[in-house]
Amino acid sequence: MKYWLMKSEPDTYSWDDLERAPQQTGSWEGVRNYQARNFMRDEFKIGDQVFFYHSSCAEPAIMGLAEVVREAYPDPTAMDPSSDYYDEKSAKKGNNPWVMVDVKVKKRFTRPITLAEIRGIPDLSELALLRPGQRLSVQPVSHEHAKRLIKQS
DNA sequence: GCCAACGTTGGC
DNA sequence: GCCAACGTTGGC
Numbered sequence: 001m002k003y004w005l006m007k008s009e010p011d012t013y014s015w016d017d018l019e020r021a022p023q024q025t026g027s028w029e030g031v032r033n034y035q036a037r038n039f040m041r042d043e044f045k046i047g048d049q050v051f052f053y054h055s056s057c058a059e060p061a062i063m064g065l066a067e068v069v070r071e072a073y074p075d076p077t078a079m080d081p082s083s084d085y086y087d088e089k090s091a092k093k094g095n096n097p098w099v100m101v102d103v104k105v106k107k108r109f110t111r112p113i114t115l116a117e118i119r120g121i122p123d124l125s126e127l128a129l130l131r132p133g134q135r136l137s138v139q140p141v142s143h144e145h146a147k148r149l150i151k152q153s
Numbered sequence: 154g155c156c157a158a159c160g161t162t163g164g165c
Numbered sequence: 166g167c168c169a170a171c172g173t174t175g176g177c
Contacts, residue, residue, distance in 0.1 A: 007163090033172080056163050115164080133170035135162045 015063035024105035036138035061112035070102035109153035
């Protein structure tokens with residue numbers, strides 16, 4: 001079982017949105033970066049645990065843990081001209097290179113673990129999230145880092 | 154295949 | 166809104 005961190009802008013899709021969704025399950029649509037896609041397509045397995053991170057907001061923070069409940073399948077928003085995630089080039093070529101996974105709420109943290117708090121924890125200094133310029137929206141998290149994050153929650 | 158220009162991410 | 170970091174694009 002692997003751990004991951006996935007970023008979402010809460011204005012677009014928040015932890016609360018996931019909690020309110022049917023079966024507390026949501027499709028992680030809109031990933032348009034090949035490295036992030038490859039993680040989802042090649043490595044995400046049912047049962048993997050996902051730290052849900054709020055980015056580009058007043059208080060960037062990990063909100064809780066979700067669990068992968070469906071492995072990679074085509075992301076239809078890439079082929080949908082009315083979607084914000086429409087990929088015109090791929091749509092015109094008629095093949096969809098983009099995938100998504102479904103994740104389900106596992107456990108909301110008793111409080112958000114803020115980015116500032118994470119920066120203050122020496123054991124987490126190597127966390128990919130803290131690397132300058134790290135923009136990847138899907139990142140692997142080591143078991144050691146995952147345990148430390150869960151302990152912090 | 155190089156690389157400059159451009160666009161996006163995301164913290165501050 | 167600023168700006169650094171990085172990915173993507175496109176001319177050559």
